[in-house]
Amino acid sequence: MEALWDGILGHLKERLTRPTFETWIKPASAQRFEEDRLVIRTPNPFARSWLQQHYAGAIAQAGEQVVGRPIHVDFVVSDHVEETPKRVPERESAPPAPSNNGASLNSKYTFSRFVVGANNRMAHATALAVAEMPGCNYNPLFLCGGVGLGKTHLMQAIGHYRLESDPKTRIAYISTERFTNELIEAIRRDSMQNFREHYRRVDLLMIDDIQFIEGKEYTQEEFFHTFNALYEAGKQIVIASDRPPQLIPHLQERLSSRFSMGLITDIQQPDLETRMAILQKKAEYENMFVPQEVIHHIASAYTSNIRELEGALIRAVAYVSISGLPMTVETISPILSPPRTRGEITDEAILDLVCNEMKVTLEDLRSESRRRDISQARQMCMYLLRKYTDLSLPKIGQALGGKDHTTVLYAIDKIDQSRSRDPEVQRLLNGLCNRLEADAR
Numbered sequence: 007m008e009a010l011w012d013g014i015l016g017h018l019k020e021r022l023t024r025p026t027f028e029t030w031i032k033p034a035s036a037q038r039f040e041e042d043r044l045v046i047r048t049p050n051p052f053a054r055s056w057l058q059q060h061y062a063g064a065i066a067q068a069g070e071q072v073v074g075r076p077i078h079v080d081f082v083v084s085d086h087v088e089e090t091p092k093r094v095p096e097r098e099s100a101p102p103a104p105s106n107n108g109a110s111l112n113s114k115y116t117f118s119r120f121v122v123g124a125n126n127r128m129a130h131a132t133a134l135a136v137a138e139m140p141g142c143n144y145n146p147l148f149l150c151g152g153v154g155l156g157k158t159h160l161m162q163a164i165g166h167y168r169l170e171s172d173p174k175t176r177i178a179y180i181s182t183e184r185f186t187n188e189l190i191e192a193i194r195r196d197s198m199q200n201f202r203e204h205y206r207r208v209d210l211l212m213i214d215d216i217q218f219i220e221g222k223e224y225t226q227e228e229f230f231h232t233f234n235a236l237y238e239a240g241k242q243i244v245i246a247s248d249r250p251p252q253l254i255p256h257l258q259e260r261l262s263s264r265f266s267m268g269l270i271t272d273i274q275q276p277d278l279e280t281r282m283a284i285l286q287k288k289a290e291y292e293n294m295f296v297p298q299e300v301i302h303h304i305a306s307a308y309t310s311n312i313r314e315l316e317g318a319l320i321r322a323v324a325y326v327s328i329s330g331l332p333m334t335v336e337t338i339s340p341i342l343s344p345p346r347t348r349g350e351i352t353d354e355a356i357l358d359l360v361c362n363e364m365k366v367t368l369e370d371l372r373s374e375s376r377r378r379d380i381s382q383a384r385q386m387c388m389y390l391l392r393k394y395t396d397l398s399l400p401k402i403g404q405a406l407g408g409k410d411h412t413t414v415l416y417a418i419d420k421i422d423q424s425r426s427r428d429p430e431v432q433r434l435l436n437g438l439c440n441r442l443e444a445d446a447r
């Protein structure tokens with residue numbers, strides 16, 4: 007193992023700058039190497055988080071060059087008992103490192119580490135209900151929400167809960183991309199039977215990022231049969247997506263309707279209080295001391311993606327630990343990257359999206375037609391134009407075929423009211439907003 011570590015150091019020395027090497031890599035050491043998994047000892051929780059976030063890939067690559075096959079790396083803090091990621095029984099041969107690859111659950115993604123706020127209360131409650139009574143009320147459970155808002159965390163929390171209640175539970179957690187790749191591999195190796203048995207034998211199937219199934223006809227076909235087999239056997243299915251089923255383009259109707267059969271619940275952007283609570287919890291778990299005003303400062307700067315929010319905290323802690331400066335708002339401000347400037351969401355983008363998703367044409371929108379689907383799409387456009395552009399009410403009216411500004415006001419009000427009454431409208435609206443924001447990134 008020493009030779010392996012020396013080899014890795016040699017490679018890293020060449021690839022990294024000297025300060026990086028001296029600050030982060032040199033104080034670390036190899037603890038053990040088993041089954042292609044290298045456990046690296048780090049001097050403190052900051053160093054562990056930093057290495058994990060920034061250099062795990064480089065270390066794994068260097069390791070691969072030394073041993074000649076892929077390796078996985080994990081980090082532990084010197085005096086701490088190693089956190090062993092739980093393996094999902096189905097996939098013993100897969101890599102054990104926490105990852106979204108279908109192999110194992112990230113040991114941090116538990117209910118106890120999930121902060122409940124107004125943005126995710128419903129999603130949390132239904133996930134918990136599913137974890138307590140799988141296959142009963144909400145099947146499938148379809149979690150949707152924007153990037154980095156906790157879908158994977160919540161989904162995996164269900165898996166942990168089930169494994170704790172019954173360690174024999176057979177669980178598959180897999181990304182859609184991985185499902186597709188395994189399917190292709192099974193076809194190539196003529197082992198479709200194994201592939202099917204593998205997924206149709208589980209008690210709990212959790213599939214992440216289902217939006218990537220868009221347009222993949224064969225994956226959709228296969229997933230349809232897997233879904234049916236599990237559903238009919240009363241097994242629980244949990245699906246995560248960045249948008250609701252009806253907004254996934256080129257999704258077969260029969261899949262879309264199955265995804266909507268149970269419960270669709272969404273996670274929205276967290277408010278300031280929730281963001282602060284998330285940072286607080288993270289700091290506690292990682293044994294970091296962070297003053298309240300710093301927590302407030304970071305939570306105010308990162309509003310839309312919890313992954314970025316957590317990244318900022320880790321960076322701040324790492325920065326003060328290297329520089330020896332005190333942890334204050336002034337010290338850390340320069341190292342917080344300015345929140346990414348959004349690409350503009352244009353009026354054309356809004357009209358295009360609404361036309362595509364709500365199956366109407368631009369002429370329909372600009373017409374005087376009062377057909378229900380057309381007038382709902384038109385109202386939705388008015389609402390989104392108001393939300394995302396600087397257009398005045400009369401200008402919005404003009405963009406939609408010369409409507410009066412009072413019509414625009416009425417439309418905005420109408421959507422506001424129906425979104426609070428009708429979950430379908432709320433979901434449609436969230437899906438459209440997520441899509442616009444994702445495209446503008």
Ligand SMILES: Nc1ncnc2c1ncn2[C@@H]1O[C@H](COP(=O)(O)OP(=O)(O)OP(=O)(O)O)[C@@H](O)[C@H]1O
Nearest residue numbers: 119120121152153154155156157158159284312313
């Ligand atoms: N409510 C929460 N409490 C604590 N941590 C959270 C919460 N929501 C999200 N996180 C953390 O934010 C990070 C991103 O969450 P996660 O990966 O689950 O997002 P996602 O919605 O699946 O993102 P993507 O769309 O990129 O797949 C994770 O580290 C997760 O633990």
